[in-house]
Amino acid sequence: MSPFPKTHQAPTQIAPDTFVIHDHTGEGHAPVMVPINSMVIRGEQPVVVDTGFADNEDQFLTDVFGLVEPEDIRWVFVSHDDVDHTGNVNVLMDAAPNATLIINWFMFERMGTTLGVPPHRTRWVGDGETFSAGDRELVAIRPPVYDSPTTRGLFDPTTGVYWASDSFASPMPELVTTADQLDPDVWRDGMDMFHQYVSPWFTMLDDTRYQRSVDRVEALGATTLAGCHAPTVHGALVPAAFAQIRGFADAVVPDLPGQDTLDEIVAAMSAGAAA
Ligand SMILES: [Fe+2]
Numbered sequence: 001m002s003p004f005p006k007t008h009q010a011p012t013q014i015a016p017d018t019f020v021i022h023d024h025t026g027e028g029h030a031p032v033m034v035p036i037n038s039m040v041i042r043g044e045q046p047v048v049v050d051t052g053f054a055d056n057e058d059q060f061l062t063d064v065f066g067l068v069e070p071e072d073i074r075w076v077f078v079s080h081d082d083v084d085h086t087g088n089v090n091v092l093m094d095a096a097p098n099a100t101l102i103i104n105w106f107m108f109e110r111m112g113t114t115l116g117v118p119p120h121r122t123r124w125v126g127d128g129e130t131f132s133a134g135d136r137e138l139v140a141i142r143p144p145v146y147d148s149p150t151t152r153g154l155f156d157p158t159t160g161v162y163w164a165s166d167s168f169a170s171p172m173p174e175l176v177t178t179a180d181q182l183d184p185d186v187w188r189d190g191m192d193m194f195h196q197y198v199s200p201w202f203t204m205l206d207d208t209r210y211q212r213s214v215d216r217v218e219a220l221g222a223t224t225l226a227g228c229h230a231p232t233v234h235g236a237l238v239p240a241a242f243a244q245i246r247g248f249a250d251a252v253v254p255d256l257p258g259q260d261t262l263d264e265i266v267a268a269m270s271a272g273a274a275a
């Protein structure tokens with residue numbers, strides 16, 4: 001067991017029938033924490049969006065099934081094939097016999113045998129395509145910043161919530177659930193840093209084309225932004241988040257942590273274990 005047990009944050013409702021499932025990394029052994037969120041849309045045909053890290057399986061399933069019965073889950077949408085988004089996809093699909101997994105061809109190929117879901121229980125939905133979840137038509141749209149070629153976000157026009165996958169990511173100096181709980185400078189600097197970290201090819205950006213890709217997402221008219229590594233962004237902060245992501249390539253951000261940081265983490269963990 002970790003010498004630094006995590007603080008559980010209960011699911012938070014961010015819009016009608018829409019809930020963020022919270023997890024995080026870093027508590028106790030890193031200077032900042034990183035949200036590891038998922039989402040549940042509890043509509044006519046309930047949808048789970050992304051599935052977190054595998055090490056959070058028990059809490060993830062408890063939180064999801066506290067909102068929706070396993071047999072009622074109709075769709076599981078995975079935004080891309082990274083382990084912090086797919087960690088519980090197999091156990092969730094096993095537990096939810098009536099669910100169809102929304103992925104795409106490339107995710108199917110890249111996950112290979114790590115994906116334990118048979119093809120007939122999947123549907124391939126690409127960037128710009130939609131699928132019906134009963135009382136709502138959900139739109140898969142690639143976010144402005146991403147780290148896998150399989151990435152699609154998910155927009156729900158009935159609530160105005162856009163699931164941005166790895167976009168709008170920001171670390172948390174302390175546990176929060178919404179962006180307005182962070183110091184505004186910390187939030188903006190955190191987004192710049194994470195956007196450069198997850199998309200190191202930003203140095204090759206054609207800014208005009210990049211701005212067009214942001215225009216495409218902003219034109220959805222989202223009123224709430226949620227994401228795997230983002231404190232939820234509501235209302236007046238939504239345009240601020242878009243303004244920040246438009247200019248992240250020009251920001252000066254800290255270098256990626258190196259061996260010195262690892263030494264500090266190991267020392268902190270050793271001290272914690274000895275306490
Ligand atoms: Fe990712």
Ligand SMILES: [Fe+2]
Pocket residue numbers: 082084085165166228229
């Ligand atoms: Fe991620």
